[in-house]
Amino acid sequence: MTQMKRLPIGILGSGKGSNCRAILERIRSGDLAAEARLVLSDVLDAPILDIAREFGVANAYLPPGRFRTRLEPEIEEQLVQMLRDADVELVVLAGFMRVLHEPMLKAFPRGIINIHPSLLPKFPGLEAWKQALVAGERVTGCTVHYVDEQVDHGRILAQKEVTILPNDTAESLHARIQVLEHELYPLVIGEFCKRYAGSSQ
Numbered sequence: 001m002t003q004m005k006r007l008p009i010g011i012l013g014s015g016k017g018s019n020c021r022a023i024l025e026r027i028r029s030g031d032l033a034a035e036a037r038l039v040l041s042d043v044l045d046a047p048i049l050d051i052a053r054e055f056g057v058a059n060a061y062l063p064p065g066r067f068r069t070r071l072e073p074e075i076e077e078q079l080v081q082m083l084r085d086a087d088v089e090l091v092v093l094a095g096f097m098r099v100l101h102e103p104m105l106k107a108f109p110r111g112i113i114n115i116h117p118s119l120l121p122k123f124p125g126l127e128a129w130k131q132a133l134v135a136g137e138r139v140t141g142c143t144v145h146y147v148d149e150q151v152d153h154g155r156i157l158a159q160k161e162v163t164i165l166p167n168d169t170a171e172s173l174h175a176r177i178q179v180l181e182h183e184l185y186p187l188v189i190g191e192f193c194k195r196y197a198g199s200s201q
């Protein structure tokens, strides 16, 4: 049987990396025809880097520079170079806490995706599950979308809904959203894999 051409992906994250783990597990089990070329983090001791090591994936800390919410422009150029050197076709943001700008957006047009813990366009920004709870919503969820120059914006690729229960706390709600994130993100990446496998090289 001929093997499906595997989509080379790069994963960027700043935190605990549970989405990264879900993706790497699906790749390992053969459910996802992708190849994780690189995991990068702007946080030196982020657990996402340990996860990459656990799965034997090349990983690196990217010192972000002097800004808080973005990468220093020269560093963002470096990031582009690292991803290009690794032949990455799809950049997967998994809890990456910095807004990407022109170097990345120009280098990977329609090639960067993000997952966000709300039903966008509702509740972009930080702690979106808390925002939904405070707003008295009955339903929230998670969204995978293309990344553009605005925060948690860009064309929506897929969403999953989560019912908010009367006794939900921020923690319990976030935990249920994350369970769905771990299903949704690999599914969406799988669609990119199919398209890539069908394309000529």
Ligand code: GRF
Pocket: 013, 015, 016, 017, 018, 019, 020, 094, 095, 096, 115, 116, 117, 142, 178, 181
């Ligand atoms: C997720 O909730 C994702 O929606 C948001 O950041 C969180 C990352 O979690 N963008 P993890 O690091 O993948 O566990």
